[in-house]
Amino acid sequence: MAPKRELILARRGSEKRLRVTVPGAAAAAAVAAGGGTALASPAKRMLRKIVLVLLFLLRMSERATRVVSISQIGHMVQKLHKKLENMQEQMEDISHEVKQLKHLYSNRHADQHPGLEPNTNIQLRFLNGLKTPVYTEKNITAENNETIRIGIFEGENMITDGPLSKVKVEIIVLRGDFSNDGQVSWTEEQFNNHIVQGRDGQGFVLGGDRSVWLKNGEGCLGRIRFKEGSSRTRSRMFIVGARVSKSENTGVRVQEAVMKPATVLDRRNEANEKRHPPMLDDQVFRLEEISKDGTYHKRLKKAKIFTVRDFLKALNKNAKKLREEVLQMKKKTSSWDKMVGHARDCCLSDQHELKEYQSEEGNVKLFFNCVHQLVGAKFGGDYVMYDNLDPAQKTVVNNLKEGAHARLEDISSDYVMKNNNPEPVCTSSAAAAAGPLNPSDHEMPHQVTEAAENLGHCVVNCMTEPVPPTEEQDLLDPTNSYGLLEVRKIVDSVAYKCSVIVNGRVLKRE
Known part of the structure; x- marks a missing residue:
């Protein structure tokens, strides 16, 4: 029977050691020293290996320590x-x-x-809407930067006299989900329970003049602003509301006024505000994925692309060059798709001007809009929209398009789109659209032109001494060189000092 083995954990100072002891092992060792040989069995060798592994793991567990850095603690x-x-x-x-x-x-x-709580027909109402987007620490206004107005009504009629026409009204903020089911009436308790408090549960979300006195049933909000954004609310929106001040004793219930829900953004985002849809003259950083003074913005400015119009022209001219060389995007990404998609949303419905490019043979004419996008072509006398071109026509058009883009900046917009067909601009209609001129403007061109025509039929001999007219001669008689010379001096003087408007254009004396 194999001897029984024992595992003993011995400690020496701060170190721990694992030792295997076998009863009678000392005697066996003595026999071996005396000349006997004792080979270790396979089980014993395996046991030794296990002991070594356990010893290694035990030491590693003692020495291993976990160091937590300050950044990890902050995270x-x-x-x-x-x-x-x-x-x-x-x-x-x-x-x-x-x-x-x-x-x-x-x-x-x-x-x-x-x-x-009886239903009341007396209500507060905002008379204009809130201008969006709204930013913190920036005074809120109505559209066109007008002052927000509020009034008190009974039915559809404004109350212009009596105690209710001069009550004090306070402006508050509600959660964005108030009255989201389209209800037009509510109780005072419902309204008050949706009022938003400050972030710490105290104070006001609004800053500035939070109250206004009505005069003749109407009042204007003063300088009022949001002190915090709406991102912390479930709906991510705020509603500007108004109610009669609690200090007022009206004796009747006056229903509160509310505006449409609006998202209140942090003022630091205003510099990178994105327009939806963008306008042609907007700065290019108003497009998605382009931050003001960011990498893409700097690269675009270096390529002289400052506005959305410039971006669309470069995109229509050579999209690959814009992406790879200007923006240095090696491949199409979601950022590129968002950027281009946002730029394509720009409204061009009111831009009717077209530029015409004619082939050298003169049998094909290409038409481009204000951002140099090809809209159609004319083959002979037939105009075909770009989307309706057949494969052969598209091949011809695409071959001409590259040469056209190189010259479009120097081509004027001499055509307009009418009923899906390009028509040349009529100068007479442009002059009529400019509006009537002053009476003096009508008379002066006519007088000068008529005098010039009369002088054109006369030959004045400047080498001879002019003869003063006799009493029987008319001043404008063609035979009277003196009179003709004086008239010509007058005409030249008037033409030199005045501009003559003819067919909507300003013609000046050379």
Whole structure:
């Protein structure tokens, strides 16, 4: 029977050692020293290997220490903070849903007892809408940067006299999901429960003049701004609302006013604001994926591409060159697709001017719009839109297009699109569109032109001494060289000092 083996963990100071002891091992060792030989069995060799592995792992576990850097601690704190914010939003959502259930119950209760809060026909109303986009720390205005106005109404009529026409109104902020079901009336409790408090649960979301006094039933908001964005709310939107101040004792219920929901963005995003749709004269960084003073913006400016119009011209001329050489994008990416797609959204419906490029043979004419996009071609006398060209016509057009793009900047827009057909610009119609001239402007060209025509039929001998007219001679008599010379001096003087407008163009004396 094999001897029993024992594993003993011995400690020497701070070190730990694993030792295997076998009863009678000392005696066996003595026999071996005396001249006997004892070969280790396979089981013993395997045991030794296992012991060595265990010893190695034990030492490594003692020496291994985990070092946590400050950046890792900060990352962990950020994760924890984000989780806490998510928990806070979930708690707010749950609280909001509980309030909605409470309101639903109260509404049913109110329907059973209509005398609790009678419906009123008196309402506050905003008289104009909110200009978007809205940024924090920037005064809110109506469209065209006008002041936001508010009024008090009874039915469809503004209340212009009496106590209600001069009440104090306070401006507040509601959650973006208030009245999202299209309801036009609500209780005071429903309105108040949707009011948004500051980020810390205290204070106001709005800053500035948060109240206004009505005068003759109407008032204008002062300098008022958002102090924080709407990203923390579930709907990601805010609603500007107004109610009669609690300090006012009106004796009747006045329904509050609300605007349409709007997203309130951080003011730091204003520099990179993207327009939807973009305008031709917008700066090129208004396009998606192009940040102001960013890498793409600098590369575009270096290529003299400053506006959306310039971008579209370069895109229509050579899209591959714009992507690879100017923007230095080696392959098509989602950024390129977004950039081009946003630029293509630019509205060109009111741009009717066309440029014409004619082939050297004169049998084909190409027509380009204001951003040098090929819109069609004329073969002989027949105009064909680009989308309707057959394969043979497209081949001809594409061969001519490259040469046309090299000269388009020097070609004027002499055509307009009418009823899907290019027509030459009529100068007379352009002059008529310019509007009527002053009476003096009508008379002067006529007088000067008529005098010039009369002088054109007369030959004045400047080498001879002019003879003063007799009493019987007319001043403008062709035989009277003196009179003709004086008239010509007058005409030249007037033509030199005045501009003559003919057929809508300004002609000056050479």
